[in-house]
Amino acid sequence: MIPWRAALFSGLLLAAAPVCAHETAGKNGGRVTDAGKYHVELVAKGQTVDVYLLDGSEKPLPASGFKASAILIEGGKPARVALTPVDGNRLTGTSEVPLSTAPKGAVQLTAPDGTTASGKFN
Amino acid sequence: MTAALRALAVTLALLGAGSALAHEGHDHGAAPPPVTKSIAPRGEAASAAFELVAVPREGTLTLYLDRFQTGAPIANATLTVETPTGPVTAQAAEPGIYRLPAPWLSKPGHHDLLVTVTAGSDLDVLPVALDLSDPAAAAPASVPATQAISATVTQALPALTHDLKTRVSQADPVLLTVAGGSFLLGLLVMLALRGGRRVPVVAALAITATLLLSATAFAHGGEDHGADEKPVQGAALVQPAPGAAPTDLAQRLPDGSVFVPKPTQHLLGLRTVMTEVGTFHRTIGLPGRIIPNPNASGVVQSSVGGRLSPPPSGQFPRLGTPVTKGDVLAYVTPPVARVDISDMRQTQGQLDQQIATVQRRVERYAKLATTGAVAQVQLDEAQDELKGLKDRRAALDKIRMEPEALVAPVSGVIAEASAIAGQMAAAGQMVFQIVDPKTLWVEALSFDALGGAENATARLADGRTLALTYRGSGLADRNQAIPVQFAISGDTNGLRVGQFVTVQAATNTELQGLALPRAAVVRTGNGQDVVYEHTSAERYAARQVRVTPLDGNRVLVAVGIGAGKRVVTQGAELLDQVR
Structure with missing residues (x-):
């Protein structure tokens, strides 16, 4: 009887946990949000914009083959940043203007199969 | 196991x-799935400032941009959409509507748009998801058979039980017949089994009869149920004619909410307001009527009885004629009695005689005074006497000739006029009433002393409201109530003296709740009060509420909707008409 109860309990816990997972702090010091079936972590530092690609359970996904673009609002103007995969699950790009640490904006992902997904950062 | x-x-x-x-x-x-197949696929996004709906149709992407809180269309915004060929700016078509050629949206599947919206100082990036279904895949034949069967079973089972329940409760004759018939057949079967002979024949007969009876019963039930369920199912599965573009029509969905596409929202002029909880003073309604301002109105009365005659212009002022203070409105000529006339004639004759005598004396004295035969004093005395007599004679003439002028005591408009040329006016009779239509007051009857009556409003029968300023209340009872006077502080155009109004005056009691404009609350067919909540970009849900009147144009929602919701304040009546 114990595994039955334990399994139910753990299942409930697991199901309840992600409800408070909206725009959380990421492992690389950025913010994590949903983008379709993926999760993305956005790290902006100076002119460099890094986006880490994660799956639904926050595990890193290899970024090769993905394309991404970020539109970040800085000083009342949108800044467009094209992102290209570099290593592991990281895509990077350079902004024309220096960015604050937590800019508002959105990231659009294009998967290798052509499907798109976007995530919003407030 | x-x-x-x-x-x-x-x-x-x-x-x-x-x-x-x-x-x-x-x-x-x-992005909720398309509500029915008759509505074109669409995507929506919202932020604190904007609400955006994207509808792709025939190679063009139409973007509808509204304010999130009010629902007002935003003109002069810049919308930049990230397309496969780079960022493209949409062209403004109408206020709040932007168009963009989008041939890349013609292929079915999931599309993610990133729209950068700039409107004034507000800037936002809105991701919009579009799910375009393949027209070929949407054909009914493509529904998997297992899914269809399971759907039928799940629909039929509760329907069957529900049907049985209602039939039992209503003592349905068909059901009773079936039950009774089955019982009788059971008896027959038992008898046949006991007898041991002709078993197959009787059993076959019994089974056939039972089956037939139950079949009719269930067929009947199915019919009934179908009639109940049909409109809902039908609405949800409407198939557009092949090749025709879906037409977006406002419609009431099976769950009771209302789907209103953005163009219809703009047409109906729907506006919303964000609810917030506040503290308000409870108000009470008092019956009142409009009175002229006592300091800006007046009456014109004749002090003597006499005949009315028009002023120098030759025309009596008519109703509505503006007059200024000091204007002569009419003359009253007091009549002179016959006996008075003879009296006056007598006095006149005497005076004329005396004047003639004194005149001659004055002339004589004037000649003699130069020679010193008459003292200068005597001449002066005679001259004074003559002057006095002439004055008396002139006054006598004047009294006979001069009427009394009726003068406007204040500036305003003639509200009442009863003057006719030649009419005899009694002393003290009101000939004209003058009212200044720019300053009117309201007099209400209150059954208890008002505390914070300073902020009061008056509501007219046509729904207009007037802001009132407390002026004072009497202490003397009038019909067991106290008269309370207010000055109308707004525009008084179109009001008339004596018009009935309902005065909403604040009391000291404080209330907590959501204040909404009166127009936001709609009385539905069954007599309940509902407000429409803007739940998503193109959906409105009716929420039953309990309201208490707050003041002339607002109501207080006590129960039914919480704070931070968007409630339709303009066009709620029109929304309620959507079927």
Whole structure:
């Protein structure tokens, strides 16, 4: 009887946990949000914009083959940043203007199969 | 057996957890599936400032941009959409509507748009998800058979039980016949079995009869149920004519909410307001009527009885004629009695005689005074006497000739006029009433002393409201109530003296709740009060509320809707008409 109860309990816990997972702090010091079936972590530092690609359970996904673009609002103007995969699950790009640490904006992902997904950062 | 069960349960629980994790709830559900097949696929997004709906149609992407809180269309905004060929700016077509050629949206599937919206100082990036279905895949034949069967079973089972329940409760004759028939047949079968002879024949007969009877019963039930369920199912599965573009029509959905596409929202002029909880003073309604301002109105009365005659212009002022203070409105000529006339004639003759005598004396004295035969004093005395007599004679003439002028005591408009040329006016009779229509007051009857009566409003029968300023209340009872006077502080155009109004005056009692404009609350067909909540970009849901009047144009929602919701304040009546 114990595994039955334990399994139910753990299942409930697991199901309840992600409800408070909206725009959380990421492992690389950025913010994590949903983008379709993926999760993305956005790290902006100076002119460099890094986006880490994660799956639904926050595990890193290899970024090769993905394309991404970020539109970040800085000083009342949108800044467009094209992102290209570099290593592991990281895509990077350079902004024309220096960015604050937590800019508002959105990231659009294009998967290798052509499907798109976007995530919003407030 | 138990072990297998356990294993199954554990697997199921884990699977459920896994799917929950992968799915994550929030944000994913931003774009609800198309409500019916007759509505074109669309995507929507919202931020604190904007609400955006994107509708692709025939190679063109139409973007509708509204304010999130009010629902007002935003003109002169810049919308930049990230397309496969780079960022493209949409062209403004109408206020709040922007268009963009989008041939890349013609292929079915999931599309993610990133729209950068700049309107004034507001700037936002809005991701919009579009799910375009393949017209070929949407054909009814493509529905998998298993899914269809399971759907039928799930629909039929509760329907069957529900049907049976209602039939039992209503003592349905068909059901009773079936039950009774089955019982009789059972008896027959038992008898036949006991007899041991002709078993197959009787049994076959019994089974056939039972089957037939129950078949009719269920066929009947199915019919009934179908009639109940048909409109809902029909509405949800309307198939557009092949090749025709879906037409977006406002419609009431099976769940009771109302789908209103953006163009219709703009047409109906729907506006919303964000609800917030506040503290308000309870108000009471008092019957009142409009009175002229006592300091800016006046009456014109004749002090003597006499004949009325028009002023120098030759025309009596008519109703509505503006007059200024000091204007002569009419003359009253007091009549002179016959006996008075003879008296006056007598006095006149005497005076004329005396004047003639004194005149001659004055002339004589004037000649003699130069020679010194008459003292200068005597001449002066005679001259004074003559002057006095002439004055008396002149006054006598004047009294006979001069009427009394009726003068406007204040500036304003003639509100009442009863003057006719030649009419005899009695002393003290009101000939004209002058009212200044720019300053009117309201007099209300209150049954208890008002505390914070300073902020009061008056509502007219046509729904207009007037802001009032407290002026004072009497202490003397009038019909067991106290008269309270207010000055109308706004525009008094179109009001008339004596018009009835309902005065809403604040009391000291404080109330907590959501204040909404009166127009936001709609009385539905069954007599309930509802407000329409703007739940998503193109959906409105009716929420039943309990309201108490707050003041002339607002009501207080006590129960039914919480704070931070968008409630339709303009066009709610029109929204209620959507079927």
